[in-house]
Amino acid sequence: MTDTQIAIHTHHTLANIAPGDWDACACPEASDGGRPIDPFTTHRFLLALENSASVGERTGWQPHYLTLQADGQIVAVAPVYGKSHSQGEYVFDHSWADAYERAGGRYYPKLQLAVPFTPVTGRRLLTKPGYETIGRAGLVQGMVQIAAENGLSSAHVTFCTEEEAHAGVQMGLLHRIGQQFHWANQGYDNFDSFLDHLSSRKRKQIRRERKQAQGFGGEILTLTGDDIRPGHWDMFWEFYQDTGARKWGRPYLSRAFFDEIHDTMRDDLLLVLAVRDDHPVAGALNVIGRETLFGRYWGALEHHPCLHFELCYYQAIDFAIANGLQGVEAGAQGEHKLARGYLPVTTHSLHWIAEPGFRDAVEQFLTAEKEAVEGDINILTSYGPFRKTIIEEGD
Structure with missing residues (x-):
């Protein structure tokens, strides 16, 4: 696979990408006729956002879908959007934008690799089975290249999987964690x-x-x-x-x-x-x-x-x-869910920052934030509503 020739293309409408090509990367498990693991990265969901004008002109979500071709076929795709604000993302970077602009920079526009208005964890670097390594690397490279060539401040991958987060760190991206409350069956x-x-x-x-x-x-x-x-x-x-x-x-x-x-x-x-x-x-x-x-x-x-x-x-x-x-995910935030059987879980995002000094500042912030979030998760879990099983010594 290391000698494979790859080509990355940007598309401003999902209508230019065949549903079968997209879904072969986004939800290969559904090829058996069953449901996708993540309904929100399917061609039909993302196209519904576009066809309904929920994304596109005058929404602050401008599509720049990525496709990666190798071996004569599309083997990886990603939903990427140019953003003129930070609304509808649920991984909040308003303080970053404020600090950057107070220092004289221009934070917007930026790139967002995400499902709009959807705080649901799932694969964001969507690859066909067997193309995970080359596909992820190519998509990240393409995203960063677009941001750099257009002088953008940053690019963000939100609500990715933990596995993608670890892969992104190896590629030089910054890792951020957050928390949600999920119910497990x-x-x-x-x-x-x-x-x-x-x-x-x-x-x-x-x-x-x-x-x-x-x-x-x-x-x-x-x-x-x-x-x-x-x-x-x-x-x-x-x-x-x-x-x-x-x-x-x-x-x-x-x-x-x-x-x-x-x-x-x-x-x-x-x-x-x-x-x-x-x-x-x-x-x-x-x-x-x-x-x-x-x-x-x-x-x-x-x-x-x-x-x-x-x-x-x-x-x-x-x-x-x-x-x-196996479970229920009831959206972002909400500690009131804890008393109703929904326990805290970790969410992940990845971030590329163009300006080195600002990148260092964000990295320091993320290190401190990670410690605080992990502490909160441990405390909240201990306050969960489930019965505590006490095993007496010697039983």
């Missing part, structure tokens, strides 16, 4: 089986929350595939707009995005709705992966105690157990 038979593993106090709390939420005056529906109707998206759009306006000032996704994923991905979607008198009052959207259920968006038109916990966390656990999934 320990072979539970049902929700009560999961509760049996919690402390008595947490078990009672969750049962009380579920009872309170389910008493909101209506019913809770879980819909997937053809049970999701086009009209459901009009309802969900209201929820999403409300949440987006409160969190980000404006929603990241356009209304057309939900029509796009209805057409191309509804078998991979789980829509949970709280409905009263045929009118939804709250909803949560999940994406179903091969091994994991990914909680993505939530919103409500009315406030009901604990309904957020029920729709976003407990219904997700119910679905994961019933469908044999």
